[in-house]
Amino acid sequence: MPIITLTTDFGTKDHFVGAVKGSIYNELKEVRVVDISHQITPFSITETAYILKNAYRHFPAGTIHIVGVDSEISQENKPIAIQMDGQYFISCDNGILSMITNEINPEKIVEITIQNSEDNNFAILGVFIKVACHIARGGMLEVIGKRITDIKTIYEIQPQVNEEQNQIVGSIIYIDNFGNVISNIAKSIFHNIGKGRTFEIVARNYKFTKIYEQYNDIVDFSVPVDKRQDDGKRLALFNSSDFLEISMYRSNLKTVGGASSLLGLNYRDNITVRFL
Amino acid sequence: MPIITLTTDFGTKDHFVGAVKGSIYNELKEVRVVDISHQITPFSITETAYILKNAYRHFPAGTIHIVGVDSEISQENKPIAIQMDGQYFISCDNGILSMITNEINPEKIVEITIQNSEDNNFAILGVFIKVACHIARGGMLEVIGKRITDIKTIYEIQPQVNEEQNQIVGSIIYIDNFGNVISNIAKSIFHNIGKGRTFEIVARNYKFTKIYEQYNDIVDFSVPVDKRQDDGKRLALFNSSDFLEISMYRSNLKTVGGASSLLGLNYRDNITVRFL
Amino acid sequence: MPIITLTTDFGTKDHFVGAVKGSIYNELKEVRVVDISHQITPFSITETAYILKNAYRHFPAGTIHIVGVDSEISQENKPIAIQMDGQYFISCDNGILSMITNEINPEKIVEITIQNSEDNNFAILGVFIKVACHIARGGMLEVIGKRITDIKTIYEIQPQVNEEQNQIVGSIIYIDNFGNVISNIAKSIFHNIGKGRTFEIVARNYKFTKIYEQYNDIVDFSVPVDKRQDDGKRLALFNSSDFLEISMYRSNLKTVGGASSLLGLNYRDNITVRFL
Numbered sequence: 001m002p003i004i005t006l007t008t009d010f011g012t013k014d015h016f017v018g019a020v021k022g023s024i025y026n027e028l029k030e031v032r033v034v035d036i037s038h039q040i041t042p043f044s045i046t047e048t049a050y051i052l053k054n055a056y057r058h059f060p061a062g063t064i065h066i067v068g069v070d071s072e073i074s075q076e077n078k079p080i081a082i083q084m085d086g087q088y089f090i091s092c093d094n095g096i097l098s099m100i101t102n103e104i105n106p107e108k109i110v111e112i113t114i115q116n117s118e119d120n121n122f123a124i125l126g127v128f129i130k131v132a133c134h135i136a137r138g139g140m141l142e143v144i145g146k147r148i149t150d151i152k153t154i155y156e157i158q159p160q161v162n163e164e165q166n167q168i169v170g171s172i173i174y175i176d177n178f179g180n181v182i183s184n185i186a187k188s189i190f191h192n193i194g195k196g197r198t199f200e201i202v203a204r205n206y207k208f209t210k211i212y213e214q215y216n217d218i219v220d221f222s223v224p225v226d227k228r229q230d231d232g233k234r235l236a237l238f239n240s241s242d243f244l245e246i247s248m249y250r251s252n253l254k255t256v257g258g259a260s261s262l263l264g265l266n267y268r269d270n271i272t273v274r275f276l
Numbered sequence: 277m278p279i280i281t282l283t284t285d286f287g288t289k290d291h292f293v294g295a296v297k298g299s300i301y302n303e304l305k306e307v308r309v310v311d312i313s314h315q316i317t318p319f320s321i322t323e324t325a326y327i328l329k330n331a332y333r334h335f336p337a338g339t340i341h342i343v344g345v346d347s348e349i350s351q352e353n354k355p356i357a358i359q360m361d362g363q364y365f366i367s368c369d370n371g372i373l374s375m376i377t378n379e380i381n382p383e384k385i386v387e388i389t390i391q392n393s394e395d396n397n398f399a400i401l402g403v404f405i406k407v408a409c410h411i412a413r414g415g416m417l418e419v420i421g422k423r424i425t426d427i428k429t430i431y432e433i434q435p436q437v438n439e440e441q442n443q444i445v446g447s448i449i450y451i452d453n454f455g456n457v458i459s460n461i462a463k464s465i466f467h468n469i470g471k472g473r474t475f476e477i478v479a480r481n482y483k484f485t486k487i488y489e490q491y492n493d494i495v496d497f498s499v500p501v502d503k504r505q506d507d508g509k510r511l512a513l514f515n516s517s518d519f520l521e522i523s524m525y526r527s528n529l530k531t532v533g534g535a536s537s538l539l540g541l542n543y544r545d546n547i548t549v550r551f552l
Numbered sequence: 553m554p555i556i557t558l559t560t561d562f563g564t565k566d567h568f569v570g571a572v573k574g575s576i577y578n579e580l581k582e583v584r585v586v587d588i589s590h591q592i593t594p595f596s597i598t599e600t601a602y603i604l605k606n607a608y609r610h611f612p613a614g615t616i617h618i619v620g621v622d623s624e625i626s627q628e629n630k631p632i633a634i635q636m637d638g639q640y641f642i643s644c645d646n647g648i649l650s651m652i653t654n655e656i657n658p659e660k661i662v663e664i665t666i667q668n669s670e671d672n673n674f675a676i677l678g679v680f681i682k683v684a685c686h687i688a689r690g691g692m693l694e695v696i697g698k699r700i701t702d703i704k705t706i707y708e709i710q711p712q713v714n715e716e717q718n719q720i721v722g723s724i725i726y727i728d729n730f731g732n733v734i735s736n737i738a739k740s741i742f743h744n745i746g747k748g749r750t751f752e753i754v755a756r757n758y759k760f761t762k763i764y765e766q767y768n769d770i771v772d773f774s775v776p777v778d779k780r781q782d783d784g785k786r787l788a789l790f791n792s793s794d795f796l797e798i799s800m801y802r803s804n805l806k807t808v809g810g811a812s813s814l815l816g817l818n819y820r821d822n823i824t825v826r827f828l
Contacts (some may be wrong), residue, residue, distance in 0.1 A: 014327065015328075022333075075497055
């Protein structure tokens with residue numbers, strides 16, 4: 001029996017997540033439901049795409065991902081299901097999945113045509129769960145929808161390369177639990193454009209001329225532990241999702257602050273890489 | 277093996293939820309434990325009832341719900357277990373379950389008489405888990421308690437209808453993750469009293485003369501997408517739990533605000549429906 | 553198949569927790585993953601130890617605990633696995649586990665020597681999961697590491713007893729979801745030193761001369777319910793983890809405040825017990 005995951009902006013206080021899980025277990029006793037996130041900023045397409053893209057690839061083949069963000073069904077926001085990279089994604093056609101299909105060719109896309117029996121304003125409960133359980137039972141996508149070839153595409157998270165091929169202008173697409181600021185500049189584009197040249201990275205007033213391998217590479221281990229002053233040092237690195245990230249070593253958003261709060265960096269701000 | 281759910285005000289940082297789950301799995305290897313909510317406002321009977329009522333009915337028959345809110349056992353706050361609507365509820369007799377038994381006749385109520393071996397100030401761990409596992413193994417309620425017929429009843433969440441039958445005065449019982457403000461006025465009472473008459477809904481200074489079917493019914497889809505100004509429009513609708521709700525379209529409590537913050541509506545404030 | 557638990561400072565918004573769970577289920581279809589906490593203050597060794605110590609002992613024998621706090625691997629922060637009290641703990645050697653081994657003799661300690669294939673800055677995903685799944689399959693610790701006898705020990709959370717044996721100076725090691733302030737003074741040391749003498753407990757400007765058995769022992773049940781004024785009363789008690797705790801009855805950090813905010817007590821502040 002495959003896993004069903006949930007990625008929503010419902011929060012974990014309200015009854016919604018419990019209701020969704022109850023409904024799934026009501027249909028399928030043996031399935032396993034795994035939370036990816038319920039803390040997404042309400043209606044944030046970009047955050048959802050970032051989180052889902054970085055989580056889904058760790059799941060087993062055949063996993064079914066329900067996306068409950070901006071999921072009220074309308075004439076412009078139709079429910080779709082996509083088979084892609086060996087897994088399944090159920091969402092409204094609001095651009096979220098296009099940020100994954102930009103990189104990975106979908107094997108099959110359907111517009112979901114089965115109807116919601118009730119609960120018009122809680123689409124996920126009605127339609128998405130039915131579709132997920134259908135797939136989990138081994139059902140074909142064609143049974144619950146009609147094949148389509150295009151989905152609504154959102155391009156905003158692509159970094160721009162200038163004509164001279166010596167500059168990449170990216171933007172901040174995510175700020176994580178530690179206040180690390182994550183750009184849309186992937187390791188691959190950095191290396192493809194940079195070709196080993198020296199560089200400087202500019203974020204607001206701050207410059208970085210080195211990209212670290214891991215956070216604690218900034219630590220000088222030859223200094224005795226009680227004399228070190230590494231906490232709060234800023235650094236650039238490629239994070240575990242291979243995106244260029246600005247970080248402060250051992251930062252804490254709830255107390256001293258993190259890269260986002262201390263460097264004044266926020267969603268959509270530019271991060272620029274200049275090759276020299 | 278039935279599901280055991282948890283609804284508590286423990287939060288998810290402390291060790292309590294982990295300890296409860298560990299204890300349950302220690303007794304019953306194969307059971308499935310599902311979180312309904314751990315973010316309930318400490319000691320809030322009303323929030324708990326609202327969340328539990330809207331979540332439990334989606335679960336399979338036989339599910340066992342543990343309620344860990346205001347659950348310190350005392351001479352006035354005795355542990356009870358109720359069989360109702362095909363499911364089981366374990367709680368202290370503090371009024372929470374009365375908000376469900378108001379609507380649904382319980383099949384059986386027992387005052388739990390088995391003793392807590394230790395941990396006097398963490399009742400749920402001692403007594404509730406033992407009872408839940410007993411029920412999960414197919415045990416009878418009579419074995420762990422003595423039959424009673426009455427529980428402590430709290431009536432405060434019933435809306436009031438005036439003598440002329442042309443006004444319902446409800447109050448706000450819940451504010452959800454999106455800042456939607458939810459009243460205790462159910463669709464059924466609205467239709468029973470209103471009988472199709474025109475109406476106005478008053479919440480603080482705001483009037484609503486229409487009840488929408490779903491949130492995006494407020495959108496004028498004939499306007500081109502980039503010209504629309506629907507975000508932040510206020511609307512009244514019956515939510516997926518069939519309660520009258522005041523909402524702002526695509527609101528976000530963490531940034532621009534939601535109906536609660538922008539309209540200045542809070543717990544216990546009145547929502548009035550006048551039929552004309 | 554044993555349970556694998558997760559205790560991290562990752563928060564629940566980011567993709568990390570989902571990615572970890574996906575990876576585990578990808579290796580072991582049938583294992584059960586249980587969250588202990590993901591809300592630990594970033595890098596807080598002390599909070600982690602407190603939460604883990606109080607949660608783990610409720611889990612079945614053979615449970616495997618992954619600790620993802622301060623878990624970036626470095627020459628000074630090596631991954632270790634410990635078999636202790638019939639369970640398994642996987643962590644970096646940063647002092648967290650020493651706060652458990654202080655009290656319970658480990659059966660076996662290994663320094664993990666298997667390599668991380670990728671993701672250098674997300675150690676837990678690479679190494680810890682591999683080790684956890686190896687143990688879950690019944691593998692020996694010696695296969696994934698080399699036996700060691702010592703781990704990095706942190707002593708800071710031990711209370712101090714004076715020479716005259718009439719005073720214990722402890723400090724606040726945890727503040728829970730209700731604002732209860734928890735000291736490192738265990739019931740056992742209190743009784744061993746106190747030997748039944750009268751005492752006073754001093755926390756900032758506040759004195760307590762009684763230790764309650766449970767929170768609602770402060771309530772005078774002879775007073776009619778609607779005349780009671782117990783909410784907000786302060787009290788000292790041994791909590792369910794047997795540590796001395798300062799509490800305010802039915803406090804709520806989000807509204808009226810709790811012991812921590814109202815009494816001005818914070819992490820590392822002293823709590824002193826004087827025996828008379």
